[in-house]
Amino acid sequence: MGFEIAEAIVKITTRLNIPYIFKASYKKANRSRADSFTGIGDALALSLISEIGKEYSIPVVTDIHSHEEAFIAAQYVDVLQIPAFLCRQTDLLVAAANTGKAINIKKGQFLSPQAMEFAIDKVRSSGNQNVMVTERGSTFGYGDLIVDFRGIPIMQNFGVPVILDVTHSLQQPNQASGITGGMPHLIESLAKAGVATGVDGLFIETHPDPKTAKSDGANMLLLDNLEHLLEKLIRVREALRE
Secondary structure, X not given: XXXXXXXXXXXXXXXXXXXXXXXXXXXXXXXXXXXXXXXXXXXXXXXXHXXXXXXXXXXXEXXXXXXXXXXXXXXXXXXXXXXXXXXXXXXXXXHHHHOOOEEEEEOOOOOOHHXXXXXXXXXXXXXXXXXXXXXXXXXXXOOOEEOOOOHHHHHHOOOOOEEEEOOHHHEEOOOOOOOOEEOHHXXXXXXXXXXXXXXXXEEOOEEOOHHHOOOOXXXXXXXXXXXXXXXXXXXXXXXXXX
């Protein structure tokens, strides 16, 4: 499925002249329920992510969850992603920085945008200047998230690219069922707002059939809708430039 999705998106982004980074989790460490899907095996998953990057000549990114994982994952991917819940973990940030790979730090749902300066500094002080930050919403009650768009220029002022994670920002976590919900019908609205605010990139989860996705299907964009959405977002960005 990863190859199918990557191939489809490469065709779209090549036509639209949009830089594309493929993201996949080689294991899902943060699950609500003990019986939730967590992965197919670390070595196999990492090798598949690496093969996707080579097959389509695109950079690839995956999450890491401990300092021990940093060196292992760095052998397979171009970008190491620090999950939002772990963005304050000093040993994880330093270990990721020491690999020399590009680092993407997801802003914790519990942090102000101003506080992300310290996470960025942990990477930079380790000798790695190739760092970016991803906004993914802030906790708004027990089962909802909200994006404060003021945070995007605030974090850009730290001298890093800022990405908007559109689909994770539309999650509805901690549902009584133990399965995260979502509001995918708002993907277009949130993405347009992010582009209008001036984000440097967008993170969008997409799948040919979100209902069958192993995780996060409730907030995914249907793959068939991606091209039309990106065309709209390009027009928004062009309008701002004019």
